[in-house]
Amino acid sequence: MSRAAPDLPALGDLAESLSPGALLTEPDSLAAYRFDYTADAGAGMPLAVVRAGSAEDVQATVRWAGAHGTPVVPRGAGSGLSGGANAVDGCIVLSLERMRALEIDPTTRTAVVEPGALNAEVKRAAAQHGLWYPPDPSSFEICSIGGNVATNAGGLCCVKYGVTMDYVLGLDVVLADGTLVRLGGQRVKDSAGLSLVKLFVGSEGTLGIVTRATLRLVPAQTPPATLVATFDDVEAAARVVVAIGNRMRASMMELMDQASINAVEDHRSMGLDRTAGAMLLAQSDAPGGARGEEIAEMERVCSAGGARECFTTTDAEEGEMFVAARRSAIIAIERRGAIMLEDVGVPVPRLPELLTGIAAIARHREVEIPVVAHAGDGNTHPVVVHPPGDPDAKARAAQAFSEVMSLAISLGGTITGEHGVGRLKRAALPEQLGPDVMALTHRIKNALDPQGILNPGAAF
Structure with a gap:
């Protein structure tokens, strides 16, 4: 739906309804609020930015936008990974960063x-x-x-x-x-x-x-005990994740494949085993002696599942060093090239199939897809990497990105476990939800936002 841009006097009316200094219209300010963390080149240029200081500022902005048919793109810290806070042309970016109570x-x-x-x-x-x-x-x-x-x-x-x-x-x-x-x-x-x-x-x-x-x-969580186990490949590690989940509920169960391990070591040496095909990082925060018993049982399952090496510690600070390595993985992978970050999840028993399928897609499309995962709940982050400035590689990466989502759906999974659909994965949503659920979704949207001004183009 095309919308005519409001004139400058209309923006003056908006400024008068807001707290002092909330409205930004300078070109440099507008450019700074175009993107979330995805920095998607398709992001538009906002008409203005409102840095709301109160709920009243939010209400005034939305009322003004409705009166002028202007899209509103809400924005938090700008750390989103699916393009949900990327601007659309002529919108008001409504930043909530100042509302910190x-x-x-x-x-x-x-x-x-x-x-x-x-x-x-x-x-x-x-x-x-x-x-x-x-x-x-x-x-x-x-x-x-x-x-x-x-x-x-x-x-x-x-x-x-x-x-x-x-x-x-x-x-x-x-x-x-x-x-x-x-x-x-x-x-x-x-x-x-x-x-x-x-x-x-x-x-x-x-x-x-x-x-x-x-x-x-x-x-407050009790200080956890930590297990680190390495495997020859991601399939073996994933099968151990399934086996552990059948016995207990770890307080953390993370997986890194060889490419993500090496990306972390290239970024900042953390002492990880570069030769391992996969690494599991598990923790137990069970009370009292049960914590040690759970970690010991996890270690037995890992050994039975073919672990190359297992390391355990009850020192919380030592365990946190491995957690820090896992947290740094996405930033480290970004240094390898341009990326497209996935967020697909499957039922935990299907995790081995998902990981082997992702590896097959990477080989077929001739792109690198390092994987880190919240493995214990089946949520994975495959990161499609391609050389910047190479149109053919970018096209193959886009194909791989789409195929990974279709793979997850075929395994009874989802295109997003926690990052949201945003604008980057919107085209894949109907494949997961189907026409009836998509129609119901649009009915709810139309009932609450009949003008379609709230974050148009995001999610659905």
Whole structure:
């Protein structure tokens, strides 16, 4: 749908409705807010940027946009990996980075958080009260709660503790007409009405804009014991992941293939075994002596599954060194060339097939696809790498990117476990959901956003 750009006096009206200094129109400022972390060359140029300081600023922006038929692209910290916060031409980029209020209520074990607060800030604030916020993306130090809610972010602890949706008790949401609705609250149990909180978690800013979240906290995690095991290939490692999952629930179960191991070592030497075909990083935070028993059982399963070497430690700092290596993998892989980052997941028993299938796609398309994975819950991050400036390689990488998603769907999986569909994977969504679910999705979208102004082109 084409829209005429509002004139400058209309932007003046917008500025008057906002807190001082919230509206940015300078070309350099607009360019700085075009992209999320994907830096997709197809991103548009915004008409203006609003750096909201309050829910009232968000309401004013959305009302103005509705009156002028102008798209609104919500933005958190800009750390997204699926293009969900990339601008479209003539839009208002609505940045929530300045909304950082954060309160911990230890009596209800909740955090009441504005969307610009960082995941790491919530963790630190909770820790001061002996509490913990489990959702744990690799980018936890730089990603915002608003973005985590928008994409239903997960991370390294999901295998035992679940994803963002499992910790959102309430949301304040600005709808497409500017109405502010308050959903849920500081109640662990609440069956009144439809489960609207869950509707907005993972909706990528297409149904409404979150201005506050009430998050469930849990008692602080006990210091974990750690297992590191190496294997000749990813298939053997994946079969061990399935076997361990049949016996217990690890608090972390991560996998790195040989290409990602070597990328990390090239980026920053961490003492990883470059010759290993795959490495598993597992942890147990079970209470008391059960922690050691779980790690010992994991080690037995790894040895029976053909592990080349196993190392265990109960020293939390030593274990964290290996976790740091895993967290750095994507950044390290980026140094190998231009990348297209996948986020596909499958039921855990299908993980060996997914990993061997990805390797086959890499060989067929003659591209490198290093893989890191939250293996314990079947969520993998294959990273398609190609030389920058090579059109043929870029085309083959795009084919591989599409084929990896189709492979995951064929195995009963998903095109995104935690990063969101965004704009980069939108074309693949109908293959996963099918026509009836896509039609239902559009009916919900049209009911809540009849003008289609909220993050158009993202997700669906």
